[in-house]
Amino acid sequence: MKTNIPLDQKKTPSPKIHILGTRGVPAKHGGFETFAEKLSLYLANKGWDVSVYCQEDAHGKISEDEWNGVRRVHVPVLRPGAAGTVIFDWKSTCHALSEDGIFLTLGYNTAIFNVLQRIKGQTNIINMDGIEWRRDKWGAIAKTWFWLNERAGCWIGNHLVADHPQIKAHLATRVKENKITMIPYGGDEITEADASLLIPYGIEAGKYSVIIARPEPENSFLEMVRAFSRSPRNHKLVVLGNFAPESNLFHREVMDAASAEVVFPGAIYESAVVQALRFYSRFYLHGHRVGGTNPSLVEAMGAGCAVIAHDNHFNRWVAGPDAAYFKDESACTALFDRLLEDDQTVVRMKEASRARFYERFTWDQILREYEALLTQWYPTK
Known part of the structure; x- marks a missing residue:
């Protein structure tokens, strides 16, 4: 016998977010990984269903586990360096195509891959990081790749995050300013040390x-x-x-x-x-x-x-x-x-x-701003 459950008693499913573009959590490498760790734990504590794609120096199939309430999707990649990162981003993007919810991509270095998500109709927020193609350390080929992917990220992302007012001004030469939200990075307060x-x-x-x-x-x-x-x-x-x-x-x-x-x-x-x-x-x-x-x-x-x-x-x-x-x-x-x-x-x-x-720059401010943006753009269908 079917029982009708009053609307106010039906459980609302947790919002889902998938974080791509970093080496994974817990953080071991740099600023983006630290941010991914802070944001994933914050959102999980707020009731979000959080997934983070993690690069593994291994072979085999993609696997999953749970870390402090966060789903980790382990993507094996045997190639070192930049080539390995590109392979990881490709595999992560392809895997994400079967997921639902909202997506946050940290960095635009392989933004051309995200066109698959746009075609699929997924909502993808891209943090555009710095102006990578201006860095002295890159040669002409790498600078061209980054320049093209910056352009691709601006067009493909449903919305963009700039981490600095000057980055927002730079991106506004590519897309309309209302497509960009400025949210900087955060940091921990240190009042004592050993x-x-x-x-x-x-x-x-x-x-x-x-x-x-x-x-x-x-x-x-x-x-x-x-x-x-x-x-x-x-x-x-x-x-x-x-x-x-x-x-x-x-x-x-x-x-x-x-x-x-x-x-x-x-x-x-x-x-x-x-x-x-x-x-x-x-x-x-x-x-x-x-x-x-x-x-x-x-x-x-x-x-x-x-x-x-x-x-x-x-x-x-x-x-x-x-x-x-x-x-x-x-x-x-x-x-x-x-x-x-x-x-x-x-x-x-x-x-x-x-x-x-x-x-x-406190984490409390930064993470609240990100949750507000993700909630604003969360797909309703």
Whole structure:
């Protein structure tokens, strides 16, 4: 016998979201993975049915498991590097065609694949990341690929997310401005850290400054290291990054330019160590010249770092007017000469970083904005 259930007692199915474009969760690699982890856990806790596509260095078939209430779709890929990423994106997109709900693609590097979702009628929000084709490290073929995929992402995505007002302005030259929502990255607030984690690196709290970035020319490594090394500082500069001077000419040039007060500990992935390096530094140096809201800069502000950054409209919007800025090596040298002895200004800079962080970059703000956007665009059929 069929029982009629009152409408107000029928259970509404959970909204479904599928996150593509990152290596997966939990985060192990960078800003997009950290964001995917934060957003997936947040939405799962809010009652969403969340799936995240995860790249696996393996062979075999696509498999699934659950992690903290999040469905993980494991996509095996044996090819390393950029080729492996392209294969992963292709396999993920093809698998997603059989799913329903809403889709969030992080990055546009293989946006041409998303045309399959548009043909299928799926709703796909694309976070357009930075202006990848402008980066110095890419050759002509790679730049052309990224330029074409940026265009494809603008046209194919149902809606776009820009992580910075200048990225939104750039995308608005391709599509109508009302197709773009600006939501930056978030960061964790760090109010304490374990100072003993500094000991293996031979540094003391407040007596060093730090650079945390990929060692690429566009990130101003050479200018910052040369500026610091021009004279004795009675201070150390800790330069994190995966340096390979034997095979990379630029890496060798940076290391050759360094004074004895510059420390190269390599790449460090333990979050507690990285947090301690930020928290106890005198300055966090940020040399990025291309991109939108950089996750590492936001994390430094969340740790209350005094910021010295390359002077461009991307960094100025994020770090605010009270950070210190340099245009070239000479200007960076002048900042070291002045600020390494100016404790009062450093205190003001640290306070300003925290104030700007609370104003715009807490995870609570960012994740609420994403949920509101996803809810607005959630398919009704």
